[in-house]
Amino acid sequence: MQFSYVNPTVIHFGQGQIGQISQAIPANAKVLVIYGGGSIKHNGVYDQVSAALQGHDWLEFSGVEPNPTKETLDKAVAIVKQQGVDFILAVGGGSVIDGSKYVAAAARYDADGWDILIGKHEVSAAVPLGAILTLPATGSESNSGAVITKAETQDKLAFLSPFVQPVFAVLDPDTMKTLPEKQLINGIVDAWVHTCEQYLTLPTGAMVQDGYAEALLKNLLTLGEQYAERDNDAWRANLMWTANQALNGLIGSGVPHDWATHMIGHELTALYGVDHGRSLAIVQPSLMRNQIELKRAKLEQMGRNVFGLAAGADLAERTIDAIEAFYLSLGVATQLTEHGGDKASAIDAVIQQLQKHGMVALGESEAITLEHSRAILTQAIA
Ligand code: NZQ
C-alpha cells in the first residue's frame, strides 16, 4: 500500500441542505446553473436553488442530456467565456455533473474541449464548481472524473482532473422522491459495480479498503432486498451516502483497479443507448466468468463476506451467480438485446470501438485483450 489521499469536496448531507449554497458560493461570483431536461422543475429543487441564489448574480443553462454530449456542452462553454462566469453550479445526476466538469475545464482552454478527452490537452485550470445531486449513482459529486460523449462519432470517453473536483456537494435525499424506478435501480447497480471495480481484483490484504468495500456491497444488497421500503427516508439516505462513498477515492486508495466492465459498458451505451448502470449489468457477469482464474481469490472473499456463501471448490462460480441473481432480482437484464438482432455485427462493432479507443489490455492484470473482450461479448450479447 502506497498512496496520497485527499477528498477536498465539502459534503452537505441531509434534508433541507440545498440552502447551504448561498454561503458555499462566493457572494461576488457570477454563477452559471447547469441542469438537465427539467426534472428539477418538478420536484422543488429549482425553486430551492433560485431562492438560495437570490443574493447572487446568476444565469442558467439547461438541456444537458443523459450521457452528456460535447455538442450540447460546447454551447455552455461559449456562455461561460462570453459572460465571464466564474462559478458553475451543477444540479442533477451524474450526466449534469460530468457535463459541468467538461464545461468548467473547456472554458479555460482556447481550443476544442474534446482535446481533453483524447489526451491532447491536460487540464491545468477550470472554473470552480459545486454540485447539487439528485440521483445517487456515479459518485461524480465528489470525485474528479467525468465521462463525455461525442455524438458525431459515438465516442464515450473519460477524463480525470483535480481541477474539476467539486468544491462542495449537496446530498439531500428528498431530491430522490421524483426519481423514476429505472433510475433508482440504475443507481444501485452503478454503485455496486464501482465498488466491485476497486475490490474484485487481486488479493492485497488491504483490510480497510476491503472491509469498507464489503460494507458498501452489503448495504446495496440490503437496499435491494428492502426495495419495497424505497419511500422511506432512511432507505433513501443510505443509498445516497453509499453510492457517494463507492466512488470518492477512499476504497480505491493503494489497491489495484479493474474498470474493464465500465470501459466495455461505455461502448454499449455509445453504440446502442443502453443506460450506464444497465450496460454494467450486461458486461460484468460474463467478464467475471471470463476472468475467473485471475479473480478467484477475491470472488471467494466476496462470496464469504458479502453473500455469506458456504466454502467449496466452486465458491467463486457461485459468487458470480449470486451477483447475476442480484441484478435479475432488481429486474435488470444481464444480456444486451438492444442491438437490432444481428449479434455478430454487434460484437464486431463493439470490438472496433474498443480498438479505436485503445482498450486492448483492460483489467487490473491487463489480461483482457480484444480476444477476451470478444469472448465476453459473445456471452453478454443475446
Ligand atoms: O435531465 P433530467 O431532467 O434531470 O432527468 C434525469 C435523466 O433523464 C433523471 N433524473 C435525475 N435526477 C432526477 C431525475 N428524474 C427525476 N427526479 C430526479 N431527482 O434521470 C435521468 C438520468 O440521469 P443521469 O444523470 O444520466 O444518470 P446518472 O446519474 O446515472 O449518470 C450517468 C452518467 O454518469 C457517467 C455515465 O457514464 C453516464 O454518462 N458516469 C460518471 C462517473 C463519474 N463521473 O465518476 C462514473 C460512472 O461510472 C459513470 O460512468
Ligand code: ZN
Ligand atoms: Zn459507473
